[in-house]
Amino acid sequence: MLSRFKYLIPLLACIIFIAAFSSCGVPKNFQNAVYLKDSVTDSERMVLQKPVVIMPGDRLNINITAINKEAADAFNITQGIATQGVQGYLVDAAGNIQMLQLGTVPVAGLAPAQLQQRLQKQLDDYIKGSVVTVNIANFKVMVMGEVGSPGTLQVPDGKMNILQAITQSGDLTLYAKRDNILVIREQDGKREFGRVDISSNKIFMSPYYNLQQNDVIYVEPDKAKFINNDAFLNRNVRYLGLAMTVLSAALLIVNIINR
Incomplete structure (x- = not known):
């Protein structure tokens, strides 16, 4: 007689598990995902x-090119010490960078394109027809x-x-x-x-x-997340109680049969 019921408990557990999670469904806030x-x-x-502007703490990549490559390379020799893997001219707390021959160059508050134009004008005294590119490396x-x-x-x-x-x-x-x-x-x-x-x-x-x-x-x-989480928790608590009740009843039936 007992052999008839040996699969009873696992079967009931599977049924309860499927019932509990089949009702989870899809979140109701799909209409908000637009x-x-x-x-x-x-x-x-x-x-x-508003354009991005240079600020203290920035690292600037400044590249200077010209027909006279040697003259341009004199300004591209170094771009400062790398910090956290990022190399470039460091903008100090006063908003300046230090460049070869040009010395202290104020840069804070300028957009990269504005700094490019300023540097090209300053470099006219050293290099004819220079082209400057500037971007914020960090x-x-x-x-x-x-x-x-x-x-x-x-x-x-x-x-x-x-x-x-x-x-x-x-x-x-x-x-x-x-x-x-x-x-x-x-x-x-x-x-x-x-x-x-x-x-x-x-x-x-x-x-x-x-x-x-x-x-x-x-x-x-969104509030829906908290609502869905609470509903999910409450639903699973109810199903857990149901599972315990069914399993208790199943064990009681098995004990009665074994007597």
Whole structure:
């Protein structure tokens, strides 16, 4: 008689397990996982964004070329001591860099393109027809919160917008709060906090659309995450109680049969 019931307990356990997890379902906030809900007008595409500017602590890659290669190489001999694997001219606390022959060069507050123009004018006394390129070697942003791969992003060319940063961080999770993303920025010695709604085309008009070096992006979780987590926990507690009841009943039946 007992052999009839030897598979009873495992079978009941499997049934309870399937019932418990088959109702987990898919999060109900799929409708919120959208970007740029409204159409983008030409005027909004033309909004000028604040350019990235050089700040103290930056490392600058400055490359000088000219027809007279030897003359240009005299300015490319060294770019300072590498820090954390990043080499380049270090912008000191006063906002200056030190260059061969040119001496102290003020750079803080300038966009890389502006510094290029200034250096080309200064170099005219030494090199004819010089071409200067400048970029921020240690440009980076940090992405935290409800994204696929939180972490720090290195930006070699010094250009990144918030959509690119989110994409390179594995995109937003289903629980991300898309209409209130926080951008933390340090500027002129002060910390400022901006909010961005990437579900709207108004994002292109935001001063936080184009990122500055050392920006921190924090994506908050939506309330649905906490609601779903609580519901999942409560549901599993109920099923656990049910499982214990069924197993107790099964053991009781087996004991009665064995008597």
